Amino acid sequence: MADVSLRGVSKAFGDTQAVDDLTLTIKDGEFVVLLGPTGAGKTTTLRLVAGLERPDHGSIVIDGRDVTRLEPASRDVAFVFQQYSLYPHLTVYENLAFPLRSPARKWSEDDIKRRVLEVAKLVRIDHKLENRSTRLSGGEMQRVAIGRALVRKPAIYLMDEPLSSLDAKLRGDLRLELKRIQAELFSTMLYVTHDQIEAMTMADRIGILAEGRLVQIGTPKEIYTEPANLHVAARLGQPAINLLPADLLPETAPPAGTKTIGARTEHLTIRKAVNGHSDGTVDWVEHLGDQNHLHLTVGSRKLVTLTDPDTLFEKGDRVTVRLKAPLYFDGAGNRIAG
């Protein structure tokens, strides 16, 4: 494993600037997740590191070596795609062994066997080694696809939404597994997704991509609690952060230049109004099962926050709403220290 750096990398397709002056270092043993919507440049960034695309500008350095002009095969990277692409005529064992059988590697059968068993155990597919890959469930196939990348020990693993084609439950299980495997192997990982939960739960650092640019990079907690601007603040959090005009609530004194206040559940104190004064009304309590959302109207604005599963709020309740250390943003959308 090794440090991997992108230095001022740009890539355009026709008129579309897919990646725009991107500089990023993934440290040895680090799990970096790039998060952004479709078209943000996530997959192009991965393909640039893999060597499947050539940058227009900038360089890519793996373990101190400039690989910008090298072919994918000479870069020492392993790629896991969104759609598992297994060899259908081979067993799970042979699929996992395949990357090790390349003539350039000269592995003995014993070494291959040892490695395949080790990885199969890691991705929990060791009970199905003799099955044909077509006989597996979706989750098992994707575990084999991830395992096939893991049998090698490349400088970096590149993963393009490897969990997105799986159902919610399996995705939840594999999230935890993938993070555990990465931590156990201390592997270097660049992972792209549009799923904020995957980014929050797995990353050592999250990079927020928008229109080909890296808007912010930091730990999940930094990105969540200290977003650099409105764009980043809106990317993370369920329900989404409430963005309110600075003067919506009385008795708040935002710093000079504040145009917008960002308020998540933890920034709001909501109580039933007692003696006449109220700031808003409860529109409804949305029971989503694992989470319950409280929908409020305050002035002309709608607010949504998390509420207790056994909340006593009911539709029509008058409430007082107080802010506690919320996020402040200026007219350009950048954050101002509170």
Added chain:
Amino acid sequence: MAEIRVQNLRKEFGSFVAVQDSNFVVNDGEFFVMLGPSGCGKTTTLRMIAGLELPTGGKILLGGEEVTMLRARERDIAFVFQLFALYPHMNVRKNMGFPLLAQGMPKAEIKSRVEETAKLLRIDHLLDRPVSGLAGGDRQRVALGRAIVRRPKCFLMDEPLGTLDAEFRDLMVHELRELHNRIHATTVYVTHDQHEAMAMADKIAVMNHGVIEQFGTPREIYDHPATMFVADFIGSPPMNFLKFGGGLQKGAKEIVVQGAAVTVPEIHEDFAPADFALGVRPEHIRFDDNSRLRGSIYGTEYLGTTQIVAVETADGMVKARVPADIRLSVGEPVGLAFNGARLSLFEQASGRAVRTNAREGVQKGAAHG
């Protein structure tokens, strides 16, 4: 709009039973979701309501009228498919008006109907734009508009949001529900996504292997799952199951799990000794050093306001949802305590829920009305 009544509906494909004697009623104006994994029979049920598939047995009544063997176009329904096909060479207005034109409606009436519908969907400013230049969300709205404009008896939707990004899907879920609140159209919606079901449905039918495992409001289904399948299918992470043995006595309020006494809702039926499971939702777990139910931290998942904590116990992994500010480290020993009033009990062999005072009044199984 109209009520949909499904009676003993059955569909066989050769020796395979896709739908087994389903019974349910969708009330006029209700948003009804059929939820289940692929192959559970939800789409087949929808296609029978639509008239795209003829049942092997049973009846379908639409607004009191039997339509079981009628052709699709004789049923006055609107079917919204997963992939919306708009006519690319027509503008928004023409796309939306097309179904009415095909019915032979006068031009002036089409115009007012299209404009009224566009206003409802908040796309009236786009009416004269070509559909090719529209953003994804607006395209979905136009496709919905084309279905709504006919004012059919009901809407049938088969995973209409299945192909969208997570973020955009959340937006459309709220928009669809808001639209429903405005027009109150009887809707049957098929999905395998529990979040869509919980966020939109008035009533949910959870299906598995052609059988309706439970029919009820989202809250009933989440709080009082009728079977272990339902408990496991709904919730993210799903309900935890902790095994325990012995018999159950009517009136008991305590069970023993892994050597620890656990307070549960009062049990309302007797069981001979067998294998049982205690069902615990992740948000009903808290850490308590005094608890005799022990485990160690396997991993944590930070979600901002809350975190999901995986705890390894003698009986497998248990996942808890707790506030994000509780600090925990991997390997740390913890005691687990539960919110007793919110626990479920299941008989392992049948998978069905044990009757308790928390469950009284909750409908069991497929039967409804």
